[in-house]
Structure formats: structure tokens, C-alpha cells
Amino acid sequence: MFWQQVFNGLSAGGIYALIAVGFSLIYSIMRYINLAHGSLIMIGAYIGYAVVTATNFPLIPALLAAAAGTAIVSVIVERLAFRPIRVRGVSTLYILVSSMVVSILLQNLVMVIFGPSFRTLPQLVSDVPVVTHPINIARLDFYMMIVVVLSLVSLNFVLYRTKAGRAMRAVSFNPKAAALMGVNTDRVVSLAFALAGALAGIAGIFLGIKYSVYPQLGELILKGFVASVFGGLGSVAGAVVGGLALGVIEVFLIAYGSSSFSPVMIYALLVLILLLRPRGILGRIVEDKV
Amino acid sequence: MLKLRNLTVAYGAIVALHGLDLEVPMAGITCIIGANGAGKTSLLAAVSGLVRYSCDEMSFGGKPVPKVAYRVVDSGIIHVPEGRQVFVNMSVEENLLMGAYHRRDVSGIKQEIEDVYETFPRLHERRKQMAGTLSGGEQQMLALGRGLMAAPKLLLLDEPSLGLAPNMVDLVFEVVQKIARRGVPVLLVEQNAAQALEVSDKAYVLETGRVVLSGAGRDLLENPRVRQAYLGIAE
Amino acid sequence: MKRKRLIFVTLMLLVSMLFLTACGQTAGQGQGGAKSITIGELADLTGPTAVWGQAQDNELKILVDKWNAENQVKLNHKVYDYKANTQEAVSSFNKLADQEKVAVVFGTNNSNANLAFGPLAEAKKVPVLSHAIDPHSTTPAADKLNQYSFLTVASNIIQGKTMAAYTLDKLNLKKVGVLYDQGNSFATTMEQPFEEYFTGHGGTITAKEVFTSNDVDYSSQLTKIISTNPDAILLPNYYKQIALAAQQARKLGFKGVFLGHTGWPSQALLEMAGKDVEGSYFVNYGSFEDPQLQNLQKEYTDKYKKAPEINAAMIGESFAVFTDAVKKIGADKLAAMSLEQQRQALRDAFEKTRNVQGVMNNITIDPKTHRPETAKMAIITIKDAKFKFVETYQVK
Ligand SMILES: Nc1ncnc2c1ncn2[C@@H]1O[C@H](COP(=O)(O)OP(=O)(O)O)[C@@H](O)[C@H]1O
Numbered sequence: 001m002f003w004q005q006v007f008n009g010l011s012a013g014g015i016y017a018l019i020a021v022g023f024s025l026i027y028s029i030m031r032y033i034n035l036a037h038g039s040l041i042m043i044g045a046y047i048g049y050a051v052v053t054a055t056n057f058p059l060i061p062a063l064l065a066a067a068a069g070t071a072i073v074s075v076i077v078e079r080l081a082f083r084p085i086r087v088r089g090v091s092t093l094y095i096l097v098s099s100m101v102v103s104i105l106l107q108n109l110v111m112v113i114f115g116p117s118f119r120t121l122p123q124l125v126s127d128v129p130v131v132t133h134p135i136n137i138a139r140l141d142f143y144m145m146i147v148v149v150l151s152l153v154s155l156n157f158v159l160y161r162t163k164a165g166r167a168m169r170a171v172s173f174n175p176k177a178a179a180l181m182g183v184n185t186d187r188v189v190s191l192a193f194a195l196a197g198a199l200a201g202i203a204g205i206f207l208g209i210k211y212s213v214y215p216q217l218g219e220l221i222l223k224g225f226v227a228s229v230f231g232g233l234g235s236v237a238g239a240v241v242g243g244l245a246l247g248v249i250e251v252f253l254i255a256y257g258s259s260s261f262s263p264v265m266i267y268a269l270l271v272l273i274l275l276l277r278p279r280g281i282l283g284r285i286v287e288d289k290v
Numbered sequence: 291m292l293k294l295r296n297l298t299v300a301y302g303a304i305v306a307l308h309g310l311d312l313e314v315p316m317a318g319i320t321c322i323i324g325a326n327g328a329g330k331t332s333l334l335a336a337v338s339g340l341v342r343y344s345c346d347e348m349s350f351g352g353k354p355v356p357k358v359a360y361r362v363v364d365s366g367i368i369h370v371p372e373g374r375q376v377f378v379n380m381s382v383e384e385n386l387l388m389g390a391y392h393r394r395d396v397s398g399i400k401q402e403i404e405d406v407y408e409t410f411p412r413l414h415e416r417r418k419q420m421a422g423t424l425s426g427g428e429q430q431m432l433a434l435g436r437g438l439m440a441a442p443k444l445l446l447l448d449e450p451s452l453g454l455a456p457n458m459v460d461l462v463f464e465v466v467q468k469i470a471r472r473g474v475p476v477l478l479v480e481q482n483a484a485q486a487l488e489v490s491d492k493a494y495v496l497e498t499g500r501v502v503l504s505g506a507g508r509d510l511l512e513n514p515r516v517r518q519a520y521l522g523i524a525e
Numbered sequence: 526m527k528r529k530r531l532i533f534v535t536l537m538l539l540v541s542m543l544f545l546t547a548c549g550q551t552a553g554q555g556q557g558g559a560k561s562i563t564i565g566e567l568a569d570l571t572g573p574t575a576v577w578g579q580a581q582d583n584e585l586k587i588l589v590d591k592w593n594a595e596n597q598v599k600l601n602h603k604v605y606d607y608k609a610n611t612q613e614a615v616s617s618f619n620k621l622a623d624q625e626k627v628a629v630v631f632g633t634n635n636s637n638a639n640l641a642f643g644p645l646a647e648a649k650k651v652p653v654l655s656h657a658i659d660p661h662s663t664t665p666a667a668d669k670l671n672q673y674s675f676l677t678v679a680s681n682i683i684q685g686k687t688m689a690a691y692t693l694d695k696l697n698l699k700k701v702g703v704l705y706d707q708g709n710s711f712a713t714t715m716e717q718p719f720e721e722y723f724t725g726h727g728g729t730i731t732a733k734e735v736f737t738s739n740d741v742d743y744s745s746q747l748t749k750i751i752s753t754n755p756d757a758i759l760l761p762n763y764y765k766q767i768a769l770a771a772q773q774a775r776k777l778g779f780k781g782v783f784l785g786h787t788g789w790p791s792q793a794l795l796e797m798a799g800k801d802v803e804g805s806y807f808v809n810y811g812s813f814e815d816p817q818l819q820n821l822q823k824e825y826t827d828k829y830k831k832a833p834e835i836n837a838a839m840i841g842e843s844f845a846v847f848t849d850a851v852k853k854i855g856a857d858k859l860a861a862m863s864l865e866q867q868r869q870a871l872r873d874a875f876e877k878t879r880n881v882q883g884v885m886n887n888i889t890i891d892p893k894t895h896r897p898e899t900a901k902m903a904i905i906t907i908k909d910a911k912f913k914f915v916e917t918y919q920v921k
Pocket residue numbers: 301304305306324325326327328329330331332333
């Protein structure tokens with residue numbers, strides 16, 4: 001049972017990590033909290049649902065379609081809802097509010113188009129477990145882990161090994177100086193939102209398969225938010241570590257503690273970690289901007 | 291030649307530059323001196339597209355200067371901002387590569403980075419180090435090197451000696467002269483008037499957003515008004 | 526600017542004048558002097574349990590239309606969407622009571638919502654007919670009775686007992702694990718009587734695990750439960766939670782039976798987890814395979830071009846209790862009363878409900894608990910990814 005529970009934790013944690021990474025990416029580059037990220041994940045799930053029911057795509061093309069579709073929505077959201085505020089240079093608090101409004105708007109939009117009921121994605125992944133002994137590893141969880149690892153590796157590659165990634169990080173530290181190097185900051189911001197959107201789309205498909213597709217699916221962002229604070233807000237690696245840690249801790253609190261107290265315990269633990277390490281597990285030292 | 295006619299910059303109600311005329315030749319060092327708040331930074335920021343402005347003419351080599359920062363870079367005007375503004379959480383080398391962001395010639399960039407390391411051996415020693423861990427003087431070297439990485443046709447330097455130890459200040463002025471000798475025209479903004487005028491071929495004196503004096507650097511050194519107000523020498 | 530303000534002030538004056546004149550009328554007079562009784566309804570039309578809320582609202586519309594076609598005194602029907610959200614439920618209840626001035630509120634299937642506005646119903650003296658299953662809706666504490674709240678369908682106490690008895694006597698399963706939402710009385714109030722009856726009659730609860738409403742992954746709890754080798758797992762939850770739990774339990778290798786209550790019957794459950802819940806058993810208020818419900822089903826399907834959920838039949842029970850009360854009081858007499866009188870008269874009549882033939886059960890409301898104390902229930906299984914009516918069963 002121990003190893004089964006470890007795997008259960010990693011499987012839940014993988015989802016949290018996927019949610020947290022996109023969210024953290026925007027925070028690390030833009031320094032604002034995009035509350036609409038959860039709704040983007042939900043949009044990703046619906047795009048996946050619409051594409052798969054219409055075309056019968058298998059898993060990989062479905063993932064690509066959801067990633068591309070959500071990336072576009074994410075870029076549009078930034079254009080319409082965040083850029084005008086950013087350009088005016090007013091407090092990021094306005095962006096927080098704007099992202100909340102966008103979130104509600106997207107939820108209602110989906111509600112109007114698809115209705116409030118739960119949708120089930122057609123079976124994209126076979127039911128046959130990868131192994132059943134000594135522990136049960138569902139195929140979906142197995143694939144999901146692979147995709148989580150792949151997306152994180154590619155994100156890291158983009159951020160640290162490409163010119164565009166370097167520009168993104170430069171904009172995150174000092175947008176004015178980046179502009180003086182010839183960086184079109186608006187384009188870079190769009191690219192960051194496209195990446196975060198693609199991650200949201202991928203997360204959306206997996207969430208949709210695992211937990212079904214419904215307008216409030218994005219509320220799981222709360223877990224992703226906790227995970228990224230856990231790991232260090234604004235650190236992509238921290239988001240992964242935080243997500244996996246949150247998943248495993250949650251599972252173990254239930255498995256070896258009591259399921260009635262685990263929700264309280266997990267937040268108590270979060271507070272404790274923040275008291276001991278205010279920047280989270282892997283949080284980087286962020287220079288204060290003058 | 292960078293040519294400005296009737297350049298006006300205002301931040302809301304505060305007018306920083308009141309219709310300024312200025313010419314920067316395509317060789318040597320042109321400097322602008324002036325007290326704190328005179329409008330020196332605003333001038334450079336206008337040229338590099340960081341602030342909005344109005345003017346009758348702003349041209350570089352006969353072509354109008356674009357109004358958006360990232361396009362100005364493409365025209366070859368490179369602005370090394372006040373306070374260094376290096377990317378603290380990136381390595382020295384990554385900072386330099388960011389300087390070459392607008393360039394496409396991979397081999398040229400490689401050569402450039404070697405040249406910068408030759409000019410600033412300290413940067414070569416620390417190339418893997420995060421820029422935030424460098425000393426102030428080293429960060430200024432990095433900022434200059436990053437500017438050179440862009441292969442500038444005109445380099446705008448905003449107070450490169452500010453806040454540095456005296457020996458570092460000398461080094462900075464040496465480097466600036468070296469850059470100019472290599473054929474890159476420099477527009478140098480300084481509060482350190484004595485040293486700036488010493489090395490400049492041409493100079494402007496800015497007071498509350500207006501040019502009050504201009505001429506050859508050496509001539510201004512002799513000007514009584516400059517001597518009194520900027521060099522602190524009573525006649 | 527000044528002009529605009531003047532227009533605004535004038536408008537406000539006009540609106541307040543309209544209000545003042547409206548308040549002067551007796552409750553029963555609508556426009557044109559036609560006699561009417563205003564009834565309110567709370568339904569989840571766009572929230573997570575909208576499948577049920579829409580069925581409820583659709584059927585109530587049919588019933589009201591039918592009444593209005595046959596009667597002199599018309600029913601004026603106001604519906605508010607509470608989105609299965611407790612706060613929304615409270616604010617919607619207030620609007621129904623204070624602005625819409627309804628004589629009765631047809632409550633919800635959502636126990637938490639009912640618990641939230643129960644005290645308001647007491648304070649404002651507005652009678653509520655709910656088809657929720659939480660006994661606390663009418664008896665919030667052992668010795669306390671909500672004077673204005675009524676349940677018209679089998680409470681969770683009956684459901685828990687019925688399912689426990691059926692599991693022991695008919696399914697012959699003695700070892701059961703339980704997984705439920707600890708924050709939802711919809712689940713907890715079924716689990717308790719189930720456990721009491723089950724352990725009191727020779728069964729064993731091998732493991733009892735909980736989760737919270739927003740959780741979607743129960744693998745950890747299920748791993749723990751499955752390790753105790755139960756014959757069956759009781760899932761007294763909402764359909765989405767049931768679907769996820771069943772899927773996850775099967776993934777973890779569980780081969781046994783799932784048991785449940787009235788959170789189960791929803792097409793959405795079958796769509797989400799059809800084959801995972803194959804062979805499960807649960808209790809329900811009734812079954813559309815039961816000939817008794819054929820009529821309702823036909824009317825509903827004709828009008829809405831889709832099959833009803835059982836909530837349509839449940840609101841039918843409440844409506845039966847309501848019309849019985851109206852007839853006993855006399856519709857004309859009721860319409861002529863002031864709003865306060867209407868509310869009081871209906872409340873008193875609801876308390877005296879005896880042998881009223883509802884859509885599914887013969888309803889008698891116990892004046893001591895404001896809910897039926899016994900009911901025959903339908904036992905449903907899932908076969909070939911379809912709900913299958915097994916039999917009706919009444920616990921002794
Ligand atoms: N962002 C700004 N907002 C408002 N006023 C500014 C801003 N930047 C500069 N100023 C004002 O413009 C004037 C010129 O400033 P600046 O160009 O920085 O001068 P210098 O570089 O010569 O010290 C000063 O009065 C300064 O207060």
C-alpha cells in the first residue's frame with residue numbers, strides 16, 4: 001500500500017505541477033498573479049472535448065490542438081485585458097482584478113456555449129493498466145507523467161537555451177533595459193502567455209480526462225496556486241517540486257493520518273513552510289524593483 | 291550625424307526639455323553636462339524611444355529616428371542607461387548576448403564577445419557569474435560591454451562614472467575614449483564635467499531643459515561660466 | 526450633468542411611487558384584478574447540479590401551467606437560480622420572500638442550501654416545501670422543529686436504513702467500506718443511519734474515509750479502503766463525486782459493488798462512469814420504469830424533448846402537498862388573504878398533510894418532524910450501463 005500511495009501522490013502532484021507551472025511562468029515574467037489561468041485550463045479541457053468529439057483525434061493530436069487553441073485564447077486575454085493596464089503602468093492590483101473578471105467571463109462564456117453539465121471526453125487512453133503488480137499504475141497516469149516531464153523539460157529548454165527564452169527572462173528582470181536591447185516587450189509578453197496557455201491546454205486535457213469537463217474545472221487552480229507558493233512563487237522548478245510535494249503530502253496525510261483532518265493539515269503545513277522559508281522550497285531571491 | 295531640432299519632453303505638467311536643438315557628429319565624443327535634473331537623461335531617453343516627445347526633426351544619418359525603443363536599436367543607436375541596469379539574475383555572458391539581441395550574424399556576435407572580453411578581462415573571468423554579484427564598477431563594465439555587443443553606430447552613455455571609485459572612473463573614461471577611437475561616435479552625459487570636457491570634441495551645457503552653451507570641449511573648459519558653475523573654480 | 530441628475534431623480538421618484546401603490550394592494554391581486562397566489566421556487570439552473578435543478582424547474586412549470594388552465598385562481602410562479610451555492614440560496618430566498626412576496630417557497634434538493642435558509646423561513650414566517658433528504662432541514666437539532674420547513678420525500682434516515690437493510694437481506698453483503706463528503710449533510714445524514722442499521726444487524730464497516738467538496742482525487746482514501754477488502758463501497762455522494770470515485774476505485778483494482786442513495790440517479794453518472802458503476806445498487810425515490818411515473822415522463826418528454834430526472838417527480842410530491850393544502854383552505858379564500866395570512870394558512874395546512882397521493886408515495890407528514898416517517902423506495906441497479914429498476918422495498 002505504501003508504494004501505491006506514493007504513486008497516487010505523484011499522480012495527483014503531477015496535475016498540480018502542470019497547473020502551477022503555467023501560473024508560475026506568468027508570475028515569474030510579469031510579476032502578477034493571473035487568476036484567469038484556471039479558466040484557461042478549463043478552456044483547454046473544452047477545446048480538447050470539442051476537438052475530440054468532432055474529429056476523434058487520438059491523445060497526442062488532441063493535446064496539440066488543446067495546447068494551440070488555449071495558447072491563442074491566452075494571448076487574446078493578455079491583449080484585451082492585461083496589456084492596456086500594463087501599458088498605462090498602473091498598479092498590478094488592477095491586473096489581478098482584471099484577471100478575476102476574465103476568469104468569470106470565460107466561465108460564463110463556456111456555460112453559454114456548452115451548458116452547465118458535466119462532459120466526458122471520449123476514451124483517449126486505454127483502461128488497461130501499465131502494471132498491476134506490485135502497484136497499480138493506470139495508463140492515463142503513466143502518460144500524464146511522461147507529458148508533464150516532457151512539457152517541463154521543453155519549457156526549461158525554451159527559457160534557458162533559446163534567444164526568445166533569454167529575452168523573456170530579461171523582460172522579467174528589467175523590461176526597460178530589455179527594450180534598449182531591441183526586445184519588443186509586447187511580443188515577448190505575448191509569447192509568455194502563449195507558452196502558459198499551451199501548458200494550460202495540456203493540463204486541461206488531463207484534468208478533463210481524469211475529472212471530467214465542466215465550467216468550474218478551473219477552480220482546481222487553487223491547488224496549483226498552493227503548489228506554486230509551496231515551491232516558491234515565480235520559480236518554474238519550484239512549481240514542479242511544490243506540485244509533486246503537495247500531491248504526495250496530501251496523500252500521506254490521508255493514508256497515514258486521517259482523511260477528515262488532511263485538508264486542515266495541508267494548509268497548516270503551508271503556513272509552517274512559509275514561516276520557515278518565506279520564499280518557498282525553491283524560491284529564488286527576487287530583487288526588489290525600484 | 292544625429293540631429294535634433296526643437297525637442298520637447300514633458301512628464302505631465304513637468305517640462306523636462308524645452309525645444310532643444312542638438313547635433314552629434316559621426317565621430318569623436320560629444321558630451322552633455324548639466325546639474326542633476328537638467329534633463330540629460332530625458333534627452334537620451336527621448337532619442338532611444340523610452341519616453342514620448344515632440345520635435346521638428348530627429349534624424350540619424352539623414353533618416354528619421356523611430357519612436358519605439360526596440361526599433362531605435364535597429365537603426366544603430368544604442369543607449370547604455372543610467373544606473374547600469376544589468377539583468378541581475380542572468381550570467382555575465384547572457385547579459386552580453388542580450389546586448390546582441392537585435393543582431394542576426396552569429397559569427398559576428400562570437401567575434402564581438404571576444405572583443406568585449408579583450409577590452410574587459412574582468413568580465414571574461416566572471417562570465418559564468420550572475421550579474422547581480424558583480425561590483426558596481428564591474429557592472430558598469432558589463433553595461434558598456436553589453437552596449438558594444440549591439441555593434442552601435444552611435445553610443446549613448448548616461449553617467450557611466452556615477453558612483454564609481456576614482457580608479458574605476460579613470461578606467462571608464464579610458465574605455466570611452468578607446469571606443470571613440472575605434473570609430474564609434476559617443477554621446478556622453480556626465481555630471482563629472484571636468485573629466486568629460488577633457489575628453490570631448492564637442493560639448494553642450496544643459497540647464498533646466500535648455501542648451502545654454504555649446505562649443506568644443508576644451509573651449510568650454512576655459513569658459514568662466516562653466517568654470518564657476520560646473521568645475522567649482524572661482525575666478 | 527445637471528440635466529442628467531434631474532432626470533435620474535424624477536425616475537427614482539416615479540419608481541418609488543409605483544412601489545408605494547403596489548404595497549397598498551392585498552397579496553392576491555395581480556394586475557387587472559385577476560386573483561392569484563404567488564409561489565416561489567429555488568432551482569440550480571446553471572450550477573454544478575443544474576441537471577437536477579432544470580428537471581425540477583421544468584416539471585414545476587408543467588404543473589403550474591396545468592393548474593392555471595384548470596383553475597380560476599392563478600399561480601404566479603417566480604423562480605430564482607441559486608446555482609447550488611449556499612450564499613446564493615440565502616440571497617435568493619430573501620428576494621423571493623421580500624421582493625417577490627411569495628406565499629410559499631418550493632425548496633431545493635440541496636440539503637446545505639435548505640439548512641442555510643431554514644432559519645430565514647422561520648424569521649420571515651414563509652413556509653418552505655423541500656424535496657431534500659437531510660432531516661436537519663426540518664429538525665435542525667434533536668428537540669427543535671423548524672415551524673415553517675417541510676420535507677415531502679423520504680429523508681436520509683429512511684434512505685440509509687433502506688439501503689442497509691437491502692444490502693444485508695437481499696444482496697447478502699456483510700462488509701462495506703464508506704467514502705463520503707464530510708462537509709455535506711447530503712452524505713453524512715445518510716451514512717449515519719446506514720452505519721447504525723448495518724452494524725446493528727450483523728454487518729461490518731471495514732473502513733470509513735472522507736473528502737471535501739472540492740476534491741476530485743480520492744485515490745488515497747480508496748487505496749486505504751480497498752486494502753480492508755470490503756464486499757462493497759458505499760458512496761452516498763453527488764453524481765460527479767460518485768463517478769470519479771468509481772473510476773478511481775476501478776483503476777486501483779477494486780472489483781466489488783458500489784452502493785448509494787439518491788445522489789446516484791443521473792444520466793451524467795452513466796455517461797461519465799457507465800462501466801465502472803456496473804452492478805451497483807442504490808435507493809431512489811422512484812423509478813421511471815415504475816408504471817406509476819409513466820404519465821409524468823410522457824408529459825415531460827413531449828414538452829422538453831428529453832428524459833426527466835427523478836427531481837421532476839420529487840417536485841411533483843411537493844406540488845401535491847401544496848395543491849392539497851390550497852384545496853383544503855379554498856383557493857378563493859386563500860387568494861383573498863393578506864400575504865401574512867396566506868403564509869400562515871399554508872403552513873398550518875402543510876402540517877396536516879395526511880394520505881395525500883403524490884406522484885410516487887402516499888404522503889403523510891408527521892407534525893412532530895415535518896417530514897414523512899416512512900416511505901417505500903425504489904431499488905435500482907446498473908446493468909449494461911443503464912439504470913434498471915429492481916423492485917420497491919420498504920424497511921420494516
Ligand atoms: N518619469 C518622470 N516623471 C516625472 N518627472 C520626471 C521623470 N523623469 C524625470 N523627470 C523630471 O524631469 C526633469 C529632468 O530629469 P532628468 O532628465 O532625469 O534630468 P538629469 O538626467 O539631467 O538629472 C527633472 O525635473 C525630473 O524631476
